[in-house]
Amino acid sequence: MNNGQPSPEPIIHIRNLRKTYDSGKVSVEALRGIDLDVPKGEFLAIIGPSGSGKSTLFHIVGGLTPPTSGEVVVAGRNLSHVGDAGRTELRAKHVSFVFQKFNLLPNLTARDNIRTALSIAGLPTDPFDAEFENVLELLGVRQRLDHKPSEMSGGEQQRVAIARALATKPTILLADEPTGNLDSRNSLAVLELLKDLNERFHQTILMITHNSDAAAFGHRIMHMNDGQISEV
Amino acid sequence: MAAKNNGDSLILKLVWENIRFRPVRTLLSILLIAVPVTLILMLIGLSRGVLEDSGRRTQGIGADIVFRAPSSSLISFNGASLSSKLVDLLGQEPHVTLATGVVNQPVAGGIDTITGLDIQAFNRMSGGFVFVEGHSFEKADDILIDAYYASQVHAKAGGSINVLNRPWHVAGIVEPGKLSHLFVQLPVLQELIGATGKVSQIYLKLDSPDNLKTVTDALKAKFDGYPIYSMRELLSLLSVDNIPVLKTFINVIIGIGVVIGFSVVSLSMYMAVLQRTREIGILKSLGASKGFIMAIILAEAFAMGLGGTILGIAFSFATRSIMHVFVPASLPQAIVVSWWPIAGSVAMGAALLGALYPGMLAVRQDPIEALAYE
Ligand SMILES: Nc1ncnc2c1ncn2[C@@H]1O[C@H](COP(=O)(O)OP(=O)(O)OP(=O)(O)O)[C@@H](O)[C@H]1O
Ligand SMILES: [Mg+2]
Numbered sequence: 001m002n003n004g005q006p007s008p009e010p011i012i013h014i015r016n017l018r019k020t021y022d023s024g025k026v027s028v029e030a031l032r033g034i035d036l037d038v039p040k041g042e043f044l045a046i047i048g049p050s051g052s053g054k055s056t057l058f059h060i061v062g063g064l065t066p067p068t069s070g071e072v073v074v075a076g077r078n079l080s081h082v083g084d085a086g087r088t089e090l091r092a093k094h095v096s097f098v099f100q101k102f103n104l105l106p107n108l109t110a111r112d113n114i115r116t117a118l119s120i121a122g123l124p125t126d127p128f129d130a131e132f133e134n135v136l137e138l139l140g141v142r143q144r145l146d147h148k149p150s151e152m153s154g155g156e157q158q159r160v161a162i163a164r165a166l167a168t169k170p171t172i173l174l175a176d177e178p179t180g181n182l183d184s185r186n187s188l189a190v191l192e193l194l195k196d197l198n199e200r201f202h203q204t205i206l207m208i209t210h211n212s213d214a215a216a217f218g219h220r221i222m223h224m225n226d227g228q229i230s231e232v
Numbered sequence: 233m234a235a236k237n238n239g240d241s242l243i244l245k246l247v248w249e250n251i252r253f254r255p256v257r258t259l260l261s262i263l264l265i266a267v268p269v270t271l272i273l274m275l276i277g278l279s280r281g282v283l284e285d286s287g288r289r290t291q292g293i294g295a296d297i298v299f300r301a302p303s304s305s306l307i308s309f310n311g312a313s314l315s316s317k318l319v320d321l322l323g324q325e326p327h328v329t330l331a332t333g334v335v336n337q338p339v340a341g342g343i344d345t346i347t348g349l350d351i352q353a354f355n356r357m358s359g360g361f362v363f364v365e366g367h368s369f370e371k372a373d374d375i376l377i378d379a380y381y382a383s384q385v386h387a388k389a390g391g392s393i394n395v396l397n398r399p400w401h402v403a404g405i406v407e408p409g410k411l412s413h414l415f416v417q418l419p420v421l422q423e424l425i426g427a428t429g430k431v432s433q434i435y436l437k438l439d440s441p442d443n444l445k446t447v448t449d450a451l452k453a454k455f456d457g458y459p460i461y462s463m464r465e466l467l468s469l470l471s472v473d474n475i476p477v478l479k480t481f482i483n484v485i486i487g488i489g490v491v492i493g494f495s496v497v498s499l500s501m502y503m504a505v506l507q508r509t510r511e512i513g514i515l516k517s518l519g520a521s522k523g524f525i526m527a528i529i530l531a532e533a534f535a536m537g538l539g540g541t542i543l544g545i546a547f548s549f550a551t552r553s554i555m556h557v558f559v560p561a562s563l564p565q566a567i568v569v570s571w572w573p574i575a576g577s578v579a580m581g582a583a584l585l586g587a588l589y590p591g592m593l594a595v596r597q598d599p600i601e602a603l604a605y606e
Pocket of ligand 1: 052600
């Protein structure tokens with residue numbers, strides 16, 4: 001399974017995770033008993049049909065919503081116990097998201113988008129450190145830092161979003177269909193960048209995709225179906 | 233510490249960019265917040281301006297002591313109920329060198345006052361009018377008006393104006409600052425209002441200001457129940473605080489200001505929170521705390537409150553100019569700087585209060601739903 005760096009202690013540890021959404025009368029069981037361990041430095045691809053609970057899993061691992069039941073330990077924090085403030089801190093310092101829709105702050109330049117993430121994490125915002133400058137170089141966005149999202153192509157916006165996600169040196173990068181809004185050329189570029197980041201900086205990455213070619217970039221491919229893991 | 237400062241400046245930047253991104257909404261909000269600020273400053277300015285102007289004019293007569301009828305009110309100088317005989321009586325008091333009685337009658341709905349005076353005595357007491365145009369009284373229907381009133385009603389010496397339902401011949405236009413804006417001869421006004429042998433108040437001049445206390449004390453003992461003021465006392469009484477109706481009115485306007493400011497900012501920030509649902513979701517996904525989100529909302533409200541305050545102050549200068557052009561005599565508006573912070577606090581307080589609920593909505597927003605928001 002993990003053909004990269006062996007690691008005894010998983011950075012994500014999940015046992016019998018369940019998530020139920022209660023919206024009034026109807027309740028939806030989005031996750032129905034997930035068991036998963038992700039070692040540090042892994043690039044894990046997750047694939048599955050729409051509605052199978054992939055995003056929900058990310059939202060829980062990334063601390064956007066609490067688990068309904070089960071054990072979820074992310075970067076040493078038991079998410080069943082940390083509460084709202086603990087999840088906020090997890091998002092600020094340890095886990096970063098990359099979304100299909102880029103989700104850059106539209107009124108701010110690329111540089112200020114990155115600074116905002118740093119500032120929220122309580123890190124110095126100026127100047128960027130040498131290692132992050134290398135990341136910017138690798139992502140090819142250094143020339144675009146003073147542009148606003150509306151002045152950038154989709155591919156550029158997504159690379160800036162990845163840069164913003166990595167600025168805080170998160171333990172885990174969660175990429176939810178990062179190539180979903182990109183053409184095939186830009187998709188390939190982003191996938192290769194993620195692979196590069198994983199190899200050069202040992203960045204732990206979980207990536208959701210609908211595309212099996214894209215999934216092939218991961219060390220492991222996890223299939224989800226109807227709120228459960230069907231195959232690893 | 234460094235990181236914190238950076239964070240603060242980033243919040244400011246976020247707020248600034250938000251404001252720039254929706255200039256019309258921001259400008260409209262600021263404009264609306266400015267309205268109560270202007271109202272408050274205008275009302276205060278008018279009250280103070282009118283009172284100060286009336287004080288200056290009272291002082292302009294050059295008297296040391298003012299003698300009024302019992303139960304006469306400070307602001308409405310109407311009616312004449314003191315007997316003219318008192319003028320002679322008071323003139324014979326020790327240290328009193330001159331006594332003169334005047335009749336004050338409200339005109340134009342009570343905003344202005346016409347004064348009937350004994351021009352010889354008045355001239356001796358005040359040093360006389362300075363004429364801009366024309367001359368003093370010659371005939372019974374002669375009226376003197378001050379330059380402010382002349383410009384307000386566009387009158388010239390030799391022309392004719394209507395006051396108290398009858399035409400008057402404008403004999404002269406005088407420099408403002410003495411007692412009133414309109415003057416006619418005492419017996420003419422007495423007869424016109426059916427107060428022959430009566431005056432509204434009596435002004436006394438003393439041989440020396442050193443005797444002021446002695447004389448007022450003596451008069452108060454002798455004429456028990458008559459309001460007797462030294463000129464200084466009278467002027468200090470002419471303040472907003474001594475006029476309960478005005479105080480109530482001002483408090484009502486302040487209340488309206490709070491309600492307007494609160495509603496405007498509340499609505500504006502509510503719209504802003506809805507429009508920025510997705511951005512708030514993004515900030516939350518980046519780990520922004522509740523405090524951070526609330527700080528952004530409050531900072532924006534603060535900016536609007538500040539903008540509204542500054543604009544409101546600017547507007548109060550504009551209303552003063554407008555008043556000065558159209559009604560220089562009746563409604564002089566003062567610029568009361570000491571009320572800027574008060575009007576500003578009203579606007580800012582209302583703005584921040586108004587932002588609290590939208591801010592709470594933003595803070596409580598589910599980040600997942602916010603991110604899915606189109
Ligand atoms: N906030 C929510 N409230 C109610 N139900 C939800 C909520 N979020 C997700 N669900 C439901 O949970 C299930 C799993 O949704 P999820 O978004 O995790 O699927 P997904 O695998 O990411 O799908 P897709 O590939 O379309 O993104 C779906 O049935 C969805 O309708
Ligand atoms: Mg999804």
